[in-house]
Amino acid sequence: MNKKLLEIKNLTVTFKTDEGLFNAVEDVSFHIERGEIVGLVGESGCGKSVTALSILRLIPSPPGSIKSGSIIFRDKDLLKLDPKEVRKIRGRAVSMIFQEPLAALSPLQRIGQQMVEVLQLHGSIKKKDAWRISESWLEKVKISDAGERMYAYPFQLSGGMQQRIMIAMALMLEPDLIIADEPTTALDVTIQAQVFKLIREMRQEESSILLITHDMGVIWEMCDRVIVMYASRVVEEGSVSDIFSRPAHPYTKGLLKSIPKLSVEAGRLEAISGYVPSPFHYPSGCHFRDRCPHAFKRCSEETPPFVDLTHNHKAACYIADKIISNTQIIANNT
C-alpha cells in the first residue's frame, strides 16, 4: 500500500475579482501520510484555506478556479473526477471541520436530523438505526444528555458543543482524512483545549488529519509535521521538531520569534517589519523579500527553489542553510 494518502502537486488556484486576477495558491506541493497529523500554518489570506477547499473541490467557481496541478488521493486524481464521484468522497473518505460551527450547521434542522442525514446519504441505513448511531456519537464526543440534545437546534447549544457536534459528524463515517480548518479559533481557550483533546482521542489510528491554523502553539501541541505558507506559497516544510528548533526560512524564524510567549521577562517582542502584501502586489521573486532582513539581489530576480536540508526538511530560501545554522534552539528557550 502506498504510504502517501494524499499528495498535492504544483497546485495553483486563481481568483478573478473586479481588480483583476490573482493567485490565491501558487505552485503548492505537499503530501500527507497515513496516520499522520500535518499542520498547515500561515496568516490570514496566505492560501491555506483555499488549499484545503481545493482538496474537496469546494472552491467557489467563479470567481475561483484550479489552474493547474494535481491532488492524488488514494492513487486517484481528485481534480479529474466528475462531481458525482467527488460527492462520494466528501464526508465519507475526506471530511471537514470548519471554523464556525454555527455557520456550518443548518439553523432550521434539529441536530439529530442533520446527523441522520449524513449517515443516510452515505449508506443504506434505516432511519432508526442512524438515529441510534448518531446518539451514540454524541455520547462519544462527551455531550451530556445526548438523547435530548438530538432534538436541539444548533443555536440552543454553546460554541464548544456545536464544535463537538461538527467533530462527531466529521468522524462518524470514519474518513481516511479529516481536514480541520481553524477548528478552535472561534472558541475560548479552555474550550479549545477540550476540543483538541477530543480530536486526538477520537480519531482512528490510521486516519490522517490536516490541521489548518495560524497558531504555532496549536501546531506544536497537535502535529507531526508542519507546512508553512506565506503569501500563496509554501516556504518551509519539516517535522515539528525541525521547524521549532531549526527553522530555515526567515519567515518561519521571524514568526516564531515574534509570538508573545507566556513569560515573566516581559518586554519588547522581536517583530517582523512591514505588512503582509496584498495578492495583487506580491513582490517579484521571493514573496517575503521586502520584509526579510537577509534579502539580497537574487531574491528579487527569481523565485527561490526548495533547498533540501535534512530528511523531510526543506525551505524555499537561497540561504536556508545559513539561517538554520545561526538559529538558537527556540523550543528550549521558552
Added chain:
Amino acid sequence: MNKPVGKNRILEIKNLKTWFPIKRGILARTVGFVRAVDGVSLYIKKGETLGLVGESGCGKTTLGRTILGLEKAREGGILYDGKELFALKSYEVRELRKRMQIIFQDPLSSLNPRMNIMDIVIEGLVEFNMIKDSRKDHARKLMNEVGLDEDALYRYPHEFSGGQRQRINIARAISLRPDFILCDEPVSALDVSVQAQVINLLMDLREKNNLSYLFISHDLSVVSHIANRVAVMYMGKIVEHGPTGDIINAPMHPYTKALIAAVPVVGVDKRERVVLKGSTPSLSLPPQGCRFNTRCSEVMEVCKKKEPCEIKTGSRQVWCHLYRS
C-alpha cells in the same frame, strides 16, 4: 470601609455593577438581569498597565465600557484621578473624555469609511477646538508617532492592512494626549506577524507619554508581555489579581491555573494538560456560591453554598475557598 485613595492612582473602581435587564412580554417587564459586571473593584496607577483576562462573555468588555461611560453602572463608583465620575456634570465629563481614550478590537469597523486618514486622526482635536495652526502638521506628527507614512494622510481606511489600520486607531487615541487608554483586545484581529509590532508600539507610547492602560484580552501570553499587573475575570467577578509574574508563575485560583494550562506553549511538554470541563454557565443564572464551582477541579461543599471572600497575601488577592487569610 473605603480605603484612602492613593494619590498616584489614575483610576479606581469600587464595587462596580453593570447589569442588563432581560425584558419579556408585551409590556417588556424586566424578568431578570444579565449580571455582566457584578461587584468589581480595581485600580490602575499612573503609567501602569493592568491586564484584564477572561473568556468571551465574562464581562471584561462591559467593564471597560462602563469605565468610559458607554454603559450605565447600576451600583458602585469610579474615581478618575480622584474625581467621582458618576457625580460629574455633563460638561465636566466632556472635559474628562479628552483624557480617556479607547482602542477597539476591530480596526476597520472603528474607522469611518468615508473619512480620510487625516480627518480621522484629528477629529478629536477639531471637536475640542484644540488646533490653532495647521491641521496637516498635527496629523503628520501623529502619523510619525505611530510609525505610518505621511503620504497616507489622504487615503481611506479600506486601503490599509489590518496592522496599519490599528496604527491609525492608536494615532486617533493619542491625539488628545490622554493619560488613560482602554485597549479592548487591540491585537486579536491582527495577523500573527503584525501583532508583535502593535504590542511594541503600545509599549513605546506608554513609556514616552506616561500612559496608563487597561489592557483587555483573552490571550494571557499577550497580556504577560505588556501588563504590570493582571486581573482574571470570570462571570462578572474578579477571581484573582496580582503582579503579572506572580500570576503566571504561581497562579492560585483554579480558574487561573486552568487558563494558563489551556494555552498551548511551544517547547513545553505536550499532551499532559489539565483540561477544564464544561463551559461557562449563563450570566443571568449564575451558580450559587462560587461561580466557578460547576467547572472547578477542586470543588468542595462550601463552594456550592458560600461566595468566597477576598484573601489577601502580599500584593495578591484571590477569591477562593481553598485559601485562608
